[in-house]
Amino acid sequence: MAKIEINVRVNGVEHRAEVEPRLLLVHFLRESLRLTGTHIGCDTSHCGACTVVIDGRAVKSCTMFAAQVDGREILTVEGLERDGKLHPLQEGFFQEHGLQCGYCTPGMLMTGYAFLNGNTAPTEDEIRHAISGNLCRCTGYVNIVKAYQYAAARLREGGV
């Protein structure tokens, strides 16, 4: 099959690549760009470990073709830290013990990033609704919710 050219901005860096149309976005990120922070979990659109933010919206990168992101802007977990400083969400996961095995964490962070961009004063219900597409098999949801709340408080103070 003929390859197609895509131009995409990932974590602020422009990339030009020739991709097979069937290449999934998650494979493009992990294998072509070597950004392995984005995880492949279930590979069946259920678990959310592969969540990335495209033009401000959190989506599952295992359920999208790389060809679809031509001309778009992607943020992955590698792009959260700025100038050696953790994003308030990353800090929240650290402070509140928001991870055990850490497998779901990149997806949880990216969902949280998009969610808190639109709402820095969420209720617990809103947080639980927002993460309902991200599964944590350690079932550490209580602390994940706390981590979101920590980050929300920091963002309200003008953390980042």
Added chain:
Amino acid sequence: MIPRGFEYFAPRALNEAVSLLQQLGPDAKILSGGQSLIPMMKLRLASPPYIVDINRIPDLNYVSEANGSLRIGALVRESDLEISPLVGSGYRLLADTTKVIADPLVRNQATVCGNLAHGDPANDHPATMLALEATIVAISPRGEREISIRDFFTGLFSTALQPDEILKEIRVPTPPPRSGGAYLKMERKVGDYATAGVAVQITLDEAGVCQRAGVGLTNVSFIPLKAAKVEDFLKGKPLDAAAIKQASEIAAAESQPMDDIRGSADYKRDLVRVLTARALKQAIDRAKGGA
């Protein structure tokens, strides 16, 4: 899981997309949100040789009211509908439905029109659109045509759309005063398909008598089911407890579920009964101005 290879097209205009479909023939598949198509391709349940990605076509992302109906463009995502004040205030049944489709990440990508065009009786909008008496607008090289939702679902994963037609818009009639609707879905976990789901839309007169009733059922038949017997039963009746009870029993009898991993046919029929009664009560409350 990696899909079979395919040729990819990303037209920039609707007429370009339509002529591509005509040129490529019935093996081409349209990619909009891709949240049903891509998983099927990864599982190799579908291996289309040509993909026509319509995401780059401008002016298909709108939710607006015009000429007595709500218009939902082909590229409106479920999450757009979820946050639309217009939908939240005037189309509660639709707002209920979009909130329980898949999960928030899938809803950021999945389209409302795709939820119908996929023709899956397990999807949620088909029952809702049947209850709301929606109209489908399809575009092809022959121009535009309107399809009544009653005639839209023709079989499992089959719709009235021709291979060279694109579902361009859904039109939902604006409900008259004293209307209310509700969608109730039983799912094992967030993101699962419905074990059963019930969509109800009613209009009452000033005395509380049912003027109009639309009832759609999710995932209890090979095709999305319009519960016509329930609708006929409700029309012209005051919707008291006895009528609700009888209507819910008719709905259960009208459903055609099968045994599967989500439950036995008997269990699902009983779910339809319970959910119909609850959805009707909520729809009546809303028609009377309640939440």
